[in-house]
Amino acid sequence: MAAYTRMTRARLYVLVDSFEDDMRQILLRYVLDHKSEEEALGDSLERAQDRRDADPAGDAVSLVHYLDMREAYDILNRHRDALPAELGRELRACTPQMDTLVPIRNRVMHGRPLHEGDAEKALSACRAFTTRFWSMLRDTLDRLAADPSWEPAFNGSGARYSDRILHNLPLGDYDETGLIGRAQDVSKVLRLLLKRRESMLTITGEGGIGKTALAAEVAYNLLDDPASPYECILWVSLKTERLTANGVVEIADAVRDITGATQRLGYALADDFRGGLRELSEALEGVETLLIIDNLETISGDEVVALYETLPDTVTYLMTSRIGVGQIERKIPLTPLSVKDASTLFRSFARSRGVATEYLARYSAETVKQVVKRLRCSPLAIRWWILSVESGREPLPTLTSQEELIGFCVRSVYDAxxxxxxxxxxxxxxxxxxxxxxxxxxxxxxxxxxxxxxxxxxxxxxxxxxxxxxxxxxxxxxxxxxxxxxxxxxxxxxxxxxxxxxxxxxxxFRRAEEERRADESRRQLAPSVVRVRSSNDEPTAHLLRLALAQSRRGSFDRAKEFVARARALNPDFWEVDRVEAFILSENHQVDQATARYRAALSSATDDAVPVVSYYFAGHLAGRGHRPDAALPYARAADEAFRSPDTAQLLGKVLLWDRQYSEAQEHLKWAMENLKQGGRLRLIILTSLVESWRRWAESLFDEDKNPVEAGRKAAEGFAVGARELDAGVWDLKLAESTLESAKSVLRSVTATGIFVPEFEEDVRRVLQGVKRHYPIFERCDAWRLFPGRVGQLHRVRDCPNDIKALCEDLVHISDPGAQASDGGEFPVGIVCSWRGKYGFIAHPDYPSNVFFPASVMADLNGVPGDSVDLVGQRVKFRLDEHGKDDRPRAGWVSLHS
Structure with missing residues (x-):
């Protein structure tokens, strides 16, 4: 069998033709030698006569030459008694072979695409006839076996007419294997073309994937389908080059533009066609036509649109293209073959090429699988590789270096x-x-x-x-x-x-995402945290974080650009609305922010509603000045999370809603349950100080109770002062603490007579203000504070030591201490002391000022580790290292 495996259409033709010639000779010799044509042919007589009458040279030829293969075989079977006994037995035994051989014969003789396995099946069927009566068949089989390179002369163009449809379809270039693995694609395209609901279909896919073969198979199926609505099927190819084992070669006389295509299509209708697109349109007017244009990417989409608009409505279009028209079409993407089908194609094509590549067909299943995978399961790539091996190339290097193949398949699309x-x-x-x-x-x-x-x-x-x-x-x-x-x-x-x-x-992007996750794990309700539903939301979250960062820098327009990009990617994601609302709120666009928060609430999932509620409450109470409206959202968020973040917010909203006692309960709970310090701790502390002060002002202004007001204010000052004593340098906390001190002095001076029960509170307040004046003097409240101190100094019965403290504060409210050289030394507070070195907190130096013990002028030989300097006010001078990331002091002295 191996010697017969290389079977082209021409070789199949002579094989089938020799079998039919032998049948005719058997009919003439053993049946028509003693029976009339009427008696011998029976029901087939009339059809044979009609065919002969249609042939101008038919009068000189016997009717048996106008019988179909199946008709001739069935006639022989009916007259088996007239045949030699061994021939009769053979005909009866081999009758099932006709079910295989007849369809193959029709495909070969009528110019239809061959199917997978046609060659092997035809050889097997013909070899079943072994008696002496099949001399021409035996000679053909012997020659095919002896000369695998023999290619008989054969006009394989096929008939220009089918029984009823005019066509110019080319023979498929997949005869050696048939069209493998595309049955579903053929059925899909056929179904669409038969329904004719789409005027233009385009089979798309990478080069070599099998678009042309699929279009040809579909066209030939339509040609033989009785239900086909088409009267004419026209084909034109715009391919200008093809890939061979020896490289890419130009196609002679290739059609390169729509004008050439029009001419080629016109020739199918009339040999003397010389017109253009308008004349082609006139010729097709009223004719139900399927127009197939192969390799469409050679021309522009505008040219195709012009063709579509010019030709009559009776024309349906089937295109193949690596790109597609981009307009007026329904695309049918063609993907690579499955590994199983690609493996079948590999073995079938390898066998079809004969002895030079037959050994490839015997590769193990795993080897074939690996080869076709490396060839991307592309039909063209598989054929190219086998042809390359056949031409003498080494299999493995050819598999590794596919530049020529890939360039052919991809270059034209990439360059465009x-x-x-x-x-x-x-x-x-x-x-x-x-x-x-x-x-x-x-x-x-x-x-x-x-x-x-x-x-x-x-x-x-x-x-x-x-x-x-x-x-x-x-x-x-x-x-x-x-x-x-x-x-x-x-x-x-x-x-x-x-x-x-x-x-x-x-x-x-990845680092930013790591930071986002870290931020969320540390404090999930921090302003910079953006949540995600899955990893697919991470790009949107990244853009939203960039928007928040731009907003913090004051670049509101740039922030809006990032939000717009995030919305274009993920318009239904609630975080997009939430972040946009936050940014709008920060930029004082209150109404717009409110609308966006409501949109975020409407699209948020159940677990996300408390998150949006948290931010919405902060917006309504803060920028919107509507704590009453914010309170339900703040409570909802706190009930869901019960965290220091939500408790702090609820406390603030209650504070602004003048529910001071409950506000402090939540703020104190937040402080007690805070696992670590940082910014949130300062926010909670500042809110707590603020709650005491506001409560005091309410008692003073509304309840006319200055004594209780003074106590509340003093409690607030004590909370803030303790934090400042610990070395914290925070202007917002200092501002609230100083406002509490003002409220204390206001309460004390309300009656003009010093109330003795205020004495200890006032003394602690004045000492605390004196101790921390370097930060207090930077607060807005400091502007009016000396006036309050002056009022206290003038109050009747004010104790002398308190008057002395008032005088000190009025004195230090003047410009700060002078250096010996006439310059000013900055004054800060020691926030950390390690015995051998320490750090000074000062608002001009956010990273704090480093100083070694050796530059401390007031130690006087006392060991540094035996002195606690934390909380002490000091003057200092920066040395030559002051421009580093962490500034360094070259001289430090206590400041009284």
């Missing part, structure tokens, strides 16, 4: 790309993995709509593929096709700097 799609390809190549659209929108800083168009262009050109994300089917992941990946790796590598830049952008 605009810069943005090429940047997308470079980014995907650098990532070396699939990516969601949202991630690409973060890694490539372009308009989202432009990016969508770029990816669509790449999908149309089969340079990228898309599939649902395993975690969320509504999210699409985009990846390079194997052909595009190979092309970028071996044929047209991206510029290294572009790859480096893409990887850098990804690293920035």
């Amino acid at each position: 790309l605009t810069p943005l799609p090429k940047e997308v390809l470079t980014t995907l190549y650098a990532l070396d993995r699939s990516s969601t659209f949202d991630e690409m929108a973060v890694l490539i800083d372009v308009d989202v709509d432009d990016l969508r168009r770029a990816i669509k262009e790449l999908l149309n050109g089969s340079l990228v593929s898309s599939k649902p994300d395993p975690e969320d089917e509504l999210v699409i992941r985009v990846s390079l096709t194997e052909a595009a990946q190979h092309f970028l790796r071996s044929v047209a590598p991206p510029v290294k700097s572009d790859i480096t830049q893409a990887l850098h952008r990804e690293q920035v």
Whole structure:
């Protein structure tokens, strides 16, 4: 069998023809030698006569030459008694072979595409006839076996007419194997063309994937389908080159534009056609036509639209293209073969090429699987590789170096790309993995709509593929096709700097995401935290965090740009509305922020509603000055989280709503349950100080109770002063603490007579203010504080030591201490002391000022570790290291 495996259409033709010639000779010799044609042919007589009458040279030929293969065989079977006994037995035994041989014969003789296995099946059927009566068949079989390179003369163009449809269809180029693995695709396209609900279908896919073969198979199926609505099927190919084992070669007389296509189509209707598109339209007027244009990417979409608009409505279009028209079409993407079908094609094609490649067909299943995978399960790639091996190339090096193949399949599409799609390809190549659209929108800083168009262009050109994300089917992941990946790796590598830049952008994105997760784990309700529903929301969260960062820097317009990009990616994500509302609120656009918060609440999931409620409450109570409206949202958030964040917010809202006692309960709970310090602790402390002060003012102004007001204010000052004594330097806390001190003095001076029960509180307040005046003098409240001190000094019965403290405070409210050289020394508070070194808190130096014990002028030989300087006010001078990230003092002295 191996010697017969190389069976082209021409070789099949002579095989089938020799079998039919032998049958005719048997009929003439053993049946028509003693029976009339009427008696011998029976029901087949009339059909044979009609065929002979249609043949101008038919009068000189016997009717048996006008019998179909099956008719001739059935006639022989009916007259078995007239045949030699061994021939009769053979005919009866081999009758089932006709069910195999007849369809193959019809495909060969009528110019139809061959099916997978036709050659092997035809050989097997013919070899079943072994008696001496099949001399021509035996001679043909012997010659086919003896000379695998024999290619008989054969006009394989096929008939220009089927029984009823005019056509100019070419023979398929897949005769050696048949069309493997495309049954479902053929059925789909056939169904659409039979229904005719789509005026233009385009089969798209990468080069060599089998678009042309699929279109040809569909066309021939329509040609033989009784239900076909078409009277004419016209084919024109715009291919200008083809790939061979020896490289890419130009196609002679190739059609290169719509004018040439029109001429080629017109020749199918009339040999002397010389018109243009208008004349072709006139010729097809009223004719139900299927127009097939192969390799459409050679011409522009505008030319196709012109063709579509000029030809009559009776024309239906079937196109093949690596890209597609982009307009007025329904696309049918063609994907690579399955591994199983690709393996079948590999073995079938290897066998069909004869002894030079027959050994390839005997590869193990695993080897074939690996080969077809490396060839991307592409029909063209599989054929090219086998032909290359047949021409003498080594299998493995050919498999490894596919530049020629990939260039042929991809180059024309790649070269036609605009810069943005090429940047997308470079980014995907650098990532070396699939990516969601949202991630690409973060890694490539372009308009989202432009990016969508770029990816669509790449999908149309089969340079990228898309599939649902395993975690969320509504999210699409985009990846390079194997052909595009190979092309970028071996044929047209991206510029290294572009790859480096893409990887850098990804690293920035990944680091930002790590920071986001860390921020959320530390304090999930911090303003900079953006939550995600799944990893697919991470790009949106990244853009929203960038928006928040720009807003903090005061770049409101830039912040809005990032929010707009995030909304374009993820319009239904509640965090987009929530972050936009937060930014609008921070920029005093109260009504707009309120509307966005309400939108976030309406789209938020159940677990997200408390999060939005938390921020909405802060907005309503703060920027909106509506604590009553904020209170239900603050309570809802606190009930859901019961965290220091939510308790602090609820306390503040209650404070602004003048529910002081409950406010303090929540603020104190927040302090007690705070696991770590930091900014939140200062916020809670400041709110707690503020609650005492506001409560005091309410008691003073509304209840006319200055004594109780003074006590409340003194309690607030004590809370703040303890924190300042610990070395904390925070202007907001200091502001609230100093306001509490003012409220104490206001209460004391209300009657003009010093109340003795205030004595200890007033003394502690004045001493505390004196101790921390370097930070208090930077507060807005300091402007009016000396006046309050003066009033206290003038109050009747004021104790002398308190008057002395008042005088000290009035004195130090003048410009600060002078250095010996006439310059001013800054004054700060020692916030940390380690015996051998310490740190000074000062508002001009956020990272604190470092100083060693050796520069401390007041130690006087006392060991540093035996002295506690924390909380002490000191003057200091920066030395030559003052420009470093952490400034250093060269001289430090206690400041009285």
